[in-house]
Amino acid sequence: MTKETQRDLFPGALEMMILRTLKRQPLHGYALAQHIKRMSQDTLQIEEGSLYPALQRLLKREFVKAGWGTSSTNRRVRIYKLTAAGAKHLEDEVSSFERMLEGITRVLAPEKS
Amino acid sequence: MNWIKQLWLRRRLYDDLDQEIAFHLQEKIDELVAGGMPIKEAEAAARRDFGNLELVRETAREAWGWRWLEDFSGDVRFGARMLRKSPSFTIVAMLTIAIGIAANTAVFSVVNSVVLKPLNYPKAEELVALHQIAPGAEGLADFEAGLLLSPSMYFTYSEHNRTFQSLGVWVSGAANVTGLGAPEQVRIVSVSDGVFEALSVPPALGRWLSHADQEPNGPGRVLLSYGYWQRRFGGERGVIGRIIDVDSHAREIVGVMPQGFRVVDIDFDLAVPLSFDRGKVILSGFGFHGIGRLKPNVTMAEANADLTGLLPVWMDSWSNGPKTDSHIFEAWKITPLIRPLKQEVIGNVGELLWVVMGTIGVVLLIACANVTNLLLVRVEARQQELAVRTALGASMMRIVRGLLVESIMLGLLGGLAGMGIAYAGVRFLVAMGPSNLPRLNEIAIDGRTLAFTLLLSVLSGLFFGLIPALKYAEPRSGSALQSLGRSISASRERHRARNLVVIGQLAMALVLLVSAGLMIRTFAALRKVDPGFSDPRHLQVMRVSIPESLITGPEQVTRAQNAILDRLSAIQGVKSVGFASAMPMEGFDSSWDEIYAEGKDYSNTIFPPMRLYKYVSPDFLRTAGTRLVAGRELTWREVYTQRPVVMISENLAKELWGTPAAAIGKHVREFSFVPWHEVIGVVQDVHETGVQEKTPEIVYWPTLMSDLHGPGPLDAVRVVTFAIRSERAGTESFLNEVRDAVWFVNSNLPLASVRTMQDVYDKSMARTSFTLVMLGIAGAMALALGIIGIYGVMSYTVSQRQREIGIRLALGAARGDVLRMVLEQGARLALVGVAIGIGAGLVLTRLLRHLLFGVSVYDPLTFAAVSSLLLLVASLACYLPARRATLVDPVVAIRYE
DSSP states (O other), X not given: OOOSSOOOOOTTHHHHHHHHHHHHSOEEHHHXXXXXXXXXXXXXXXXXXXXXXXXXXHHHTTSEEEEEEEXXXXXXXXXXXXXXXXXXXXXXXXXXXXXXXXXXXXXXXXXXX | OOHHXXXXXXXXXXXXXXXXXXXXXXXXXXXXXXXXXXXXXXXXXXXXXXXXXXXXXXXXXXXXXOHXXXXXXXXXXXXXXXXHHSHHHHHHHHHHHHHHHHHHHHHHHHHIIIXXXXXXXXXXXXXXXXXXXXXXXXXXXXXXXXXXXXXXXXXXXHHHOSSEEEEEEEEEEEEEEESSSSOEEEEEEXXXXXXXXXXXXXXXXXXXXXXXXXOTTSOOXXXXXXXXXXXXXXXXXXXXXXXXXXXTEEEEEEEEOOTTOOBTTBOOSEEEEOOOOTTTOOSOXXXXXXXXXXXTXXXXXXXXXXXXXXXXXXXXXXXXXXXXXXXXXXXXXOEEOOEEHHHHHHTTHHHHXXXXXXHHHHHHHHHXXXXXXXXXXXXXXXXXXXXXXXXXXXXXXXXXXXXXXXXXXXXXXXXXXXXXXXXXXXXXXXXXXXXXXXXGGGOOOOHHXXXXXXXXXXXXXXXXXXXXXXXHXXXXXXXXXXXXXXXXXXXXXXXXXXXXXXXXXXXXXXXXXXXXXXXXXXXXXXXXXXXXXXXXXXXXXXXXXXXXXXXXXXXXXXXXXXXXXXXXXXXXXXXXXXXXXXXXXXXXXXXXXXXXETTOOOTTSSSOOEEEEEXXXXXXXXXXXXXXXXXXXXXXXXXXXXXXXXXXXXXXXXXXXXXXXXXXXXXXXXXXXXXXXXXXXXXXXXXTTOTTSOOOOEEEEESEETTBTBSSSOEEOOEEEEEEEETTTTOHHHHHXXXXXXXXXXXXOOOXXXXXXXXXXXXXXXXXXXXXXXHHHHHHHHHHHHHHHHHHHHHHXXXXXXXXXXXXXXXXXXXXXXXXXXXXXXXXXXXXXXXHHHHHHHHHGXXXXXXXXXXXXXXXXXXXXXXXXXXXXXXXXXXXXXXHHHTOOHHHHHHOO
């Protein structure tokens, strides 16, 4: 591995980001990877490949649907779409994540001041 | 998406994933190249950013939860490779298992078809046999069938019961069919109304016998079996309405029953209606088997109570004639004891089959033990491989599972090969089986048998794989990677598992051999019993019946039988001839009745004891070889002049008058109101119902008497078995001459059950000889497998101890010491095995007690003989490896490795 200061995301973080991204529009895997990278402004060190196991897990739980389409480069590609269940799951995850973040921030805040 | 569908889609999902990943990389490369990067660098960069491709694939697949399946198929592939790599091990192990499983499959298919499968009738669980007992009627207790029903009982039961859908009585017999080519004696079953309704099997053609067909003087009707229809009418459909002569009585064919249909256990040719004349029916006449179909949800206890309640009605409604007391039967304590029809059909053969099943199961255990030992050796040889796998990160569980998958595959291979052998085995069993084995025609390998074989294969695989796998899983002191193959001598612990397996094998082999030994002793004891007739091989028997329609007058019947005897005795090589109502052990329903003896007081019993009675011609007993103990046989003069004479058996004479000689000149009679018969002869006791059974007290009447069936007109016995004593018995030319002799007297008389007395005798021993052969086979297999087991272990031990032995020899140990050392080790195993086997045998052989005769289940001789045999053979098996040990060259042995 090239980057030494790699930091593991907590479990479910990647899924959450995928769902959030797909909420905006259906995308294929590569575009998803690029989008997440761009949005995080490269602060998150995500191996592009790790996207795919996450997508498979989401497929299995039926939070996303996949269908074959054509990419802008005119190649056959699988495009993922958020399902209603996926949207619901995203909402739950985001709110629980926000609560968690709030808690962590509170604990961390006094030290800083 | 359900689980099964996912499994189907698995391949496609994986392909999709691969395509998707390829697309990802391609896009990335394109982008980087477009940004000005050289293609080679771009490819490397794309891969780097993507991460570990294989790991991504694997984790992505894992998301679907098929990991276990893929591991499993990996185990299977690996197992198959390991088995292929050592073909000789695989073949030996597979064959060992195959033989064990084949034997079990074959026996199970018999058990399944005979004992487990329901009878071949719709809703067979509702069918019952109307069994009843009469503990108050002495002598009747000997009947295995209990007390049969009388026609009046049938009328009462069928008309007044509240618990049966239908109910009827039946009896089997033989009849002559004439007018269809050569006269033929066929098996008939006579059935009352209700029997076919109870059995509920629709006819293949036409209709059942109906209520109207029962009218005593109505038009004759008959129903054909499928076999008879095919044989005599070629399966012609226009047969309905045709007339055939049954016992010279014209009967119209009303229907044909389907293939395989039987009335209870009777494979008949023709079914004819029983036609009881209501006006003439009395209380007695207990000669009919009852069968019924219970109403849904009625229990046997309720049905028994229902029938019990009808007995007083029966006694009130009928009588045994004027001036008789109907309620004398209360003293008989008649008790309805209905039982499932299946139990009636299979009788006590179920117990025998389970014993055989058990012993064959033990053989499989011993076979598995042998394979266990092979696998133990193999696992030891593979320690290095397994250690390498562990070092590479395989978990203990994974390796144990792999080993188990391998042995289960071995079990399945064995099962597959075993199936093939089992098909042959079933044919052997059917041929070997007791000829009176019920439901013989139904024996087949069916789905349940296949499932059993599959289960057995998997279980054996688990069984013989478990010990090696667990042994591998045991924590080890040193690192297997290093220590392997460097041991100087055999550590105790390394051999413990194998020794235990061998001890178990020898113990099981001993139990089986003791069982076989007890059966041999039983067989020998049975052969020693004097059956009451001599030299059965040279005694030709055959059955001839003379129906009333052929010869009317009773005396003419006897004269015709006498004429047949005269013709028969004129045949070259015939020493003597005679006839009787039945030969011993022939299996025809025997007749019993109360017998009064002169000078005995019967006032304090309602009935004198029941005795077996038979009808014999002059010279019959001499022909059969039944020894005369006192007096003389009866003469033709006495028969034709109807002198009231009688012969009795020795045990009856002793019981009544103390000694056989004292019985001569005394008198007995069958009913209290007929003339006394003078005892003119006493003959030895005869094992009428088989050598295993006790000898009944017998009364031998002449075949022509005026009080044959109670007081009445002169009557003769029309169905008799002829016995011909000749060196030529059983030969084709002799049988032709015998037929000609019978047909010379009357060409319409058919012959039935033509055989030698030896056949009859063998048939009565069939149960014992079947058990003997089966246990013998099981015992021999167990012995062979056990010997191979101990030989294998001792050889292996010696090969492992080569170096130690070499050192011992180099240090000056005598070769004799080495020999003794190895032999002692083997003998210790054998002794422990035999000791455990004796202990187990003393408990387990008790299961055989009903099959034994003249020998105790603890027979010391058998136990001692089998133990010595086993010890001797085991020592021999150890001798070869021990000898090899003494031939070790110390120098070579020490340099070894």
